[in-house]
Amino acid sequence: MADSTREIARTYEVMGVARLPDLTRVAGVASVAHRGVDELDALHYDTEDLRLTADSLSLRRCPDGHDAGWHLTIPIAPNLRDDLREPLSDTVPHSFAGLLRSRIRDNALVPVARLLGTRDAHHLNDADGTLLAAVSVDTVRAERPAGGPAAACWTTIEVRLADGGDPALLDLVEQRLRRAGAHPVTAPSALARALAATDPDRAPASARGRSTPETAAPATAGDHVLAYLRAQTEEIVALDPAVRRDLLDSVHRMRVATRRLRSALRTYRKILDRNVTDPVGDELRWLAAELGVGRDQEVLDARLRADLDELPGTLTLGPVRARLRIWSTARGGDSRARVLAVLDGPRYLTLLNRLDALLAGPPLLPAASRAPGRTLSRAVLKDYARLAARVDRARDLPPGHARDLALHDARKAAKRARYAAEAARPALGKPADRFAGRMKALQTLLGDHQDSVVARDALRDLAVRAHAAGEPSFTWGLLHGREEAVAAARERRLPRAWRRASRPGLRRALDG
Known part of the structure; x- marks a missing residue:
């Protein structure tokens, strides 16, 4: 069985070069500890008609670093997700294929985008040194899986609540980030944003291949x-x-x-x-x-x-x-x-x-x-x-x-x-x-x-x-x-x- 982590997190858009505001001014946060900068490299997989993207699921293979392995992110509710992880291998893990079967059916999973970049990580701690939340500034470059000139770059700030943390902290941190010019992301996922930027003519199919529901309210x-x-x-x-x-x-x-x-x-x-x-x-x-x-x-x-x-x-x-x-x-x-x-x-x-x-x-x-x-x-x-x-x-x-x-x-x-x-x-x-x-x-x-x-x-x-x-x-x-x-x-x-x-x-x- 894959390792599973339930995460409560919020992600924000940043225009230009991102600098974190002074988060020690957030009530309860006594210190902000810099945790270093990591390299990001994730090859994202989906069906040809992007069934996983349509449902905001993310399947990716990370070749090295502390994130090395296969990752499957399943949204549970707004700002709530389960991140599942399996060891690195050449093919999609059997357990992940099972979890995705109701969506992909008999369709093959293929690489659809590669996301590279850096993650500048910080920890928000209370006066006793207890971790309250992890904050990262992610600078991302999206490429087509086969490479080539099509690419897009952006920067986001992610705030992830520590296990057992008070969700009210996220509201307080958001207030500080908004004052600094950040705002919540509008794209349903990083992959959806990457696909829209690198291949705008290719839109995700409707969920599970069905015809797209009418946006207008039902009439008949x-x-x-x-x-x-x-x-x-x-x-x-x-x-x-x-x-x-x-x-x-x-x-x-x-x-x-x-x-x-x-x-x-x-x-x-x-x-x-x-x-x-x-x-x-x-x-x-x-x-x-x-x-x-x-x-x-x-x-x-x-x-x-x-x-x-x-x-x-x-x-x-x-x-x-x-x-x-x-x-x-x-x-x-x-x-x-x-x-x-x-x-x-x-x-x-x-x-x-x-x-x-x-x-x-x-x-x-x-x-x-x-x-x-x-x-x-x-x-x-x-x-x-x-x-x-x-x-x-x-x-x-x-x-x-x-x-x-x-x-x-x-x-x-x-x-x-x-x-x-x-x-x-x-x-x-x-x-x-x-x-x-x-x-x-x-x-x-x-x-x-x-x-x-x-x-x-x-x-x-x-x-x-x-x-x-x-x-x-x-x-x-x-x-x-x-x-x-x-x-x-x-x-x-x-x-x-x-x-x-x-x-x-x-x-x-x-x-x-």
Whole structure:
């Protein structure tokens, strides 16, 4: 696994020769220590159509110096990035190729620009000598990878916060730099600036090779639906490296984006031809299921551990925690290896390509050209009608297995209605926002009920296994009873939650 550093940094343009202002006048900075001047030499790689540059990613090979090796910079948020590093080699490291696969697909990575220059480094320290931030003045010369006359030069100042530092320091340093004539960079990356300067006729392709989204605000119903589909597709692609790196909550977020995509394709069948979108939806369902294998077990394990933690020690009989650990390991298997195999497989990459093709040439139906208000609200309310029918059916059933299944179906319908409203929010405004909030609250209630159903099935299995091994099953039975009480409490809350979710005035506002 590559070495990874999370950096909080800001970069500033400097006109002419850069001289740092006196940064000891910044509150908290007691001294500025000069750390020397280093040579910069980085050969940047991208696809021929510059897919990485379009997403502000930077892949570069540094041949020598303290930066020697391969570097991959992934933006996380404004002024926040992860810098990954692998040892120097002749080819792109396998780990980096994997992290970039969702973006580059089957395209080759080739040198696109070379950045050379110097870095004049300084450390900002407090009165105790503790590092607060690193400041560097970078003088850069950009060249085409094959050399030649095309070149551009510029100077920037980068301020990088020390680990555990206070981000407020960056604001104070920025004030001093601005007074000295510096201003935040406008280019999304150094590579983007280099390419614009050395080869102005070559612009980065739109992200992942799709057609460039219109800069104007969406006007038609089709515009709004496509904007939502594009956002969720970009979320999947952007989260792919995070899932591969096993970052917190990344699998869950990728699964949610996959479900949102599939839900939108089903909801807005009057706008997009289902003969084209249904097969894509089937593949999204497959992907969501694969991503959920480990996630569902994690959620269940956390719930059962929390149930155990709430019991007093006198009611915890037998090796219950060891039994739970063994059972969870056996059920979970190597879910991470399975997810990685899916992301590296041809079926997943084919799905990403099909999503790109869908967005580049959407199968729009006549309703797509209509004004969004009535068209989108009708689609949302149709999903609401499906939810209402499922809630009514569940409430008419007696407590038991059939009612549990019906409530689970209602939960899925509530989630679909919520996603439909979220997709329509830019067009319908506050009514859609309030409607989505009501659907989310109902979904949460029904979701907790379903989690209890799943937990009870697991607790029964654990009790059977404990009994067969000669262990006391008392604790598992006790937890089963507590989960039954939780489910009953959620069912008692359902009528009030449904009244809030089905408020007529809110539906009328949504319908305009």
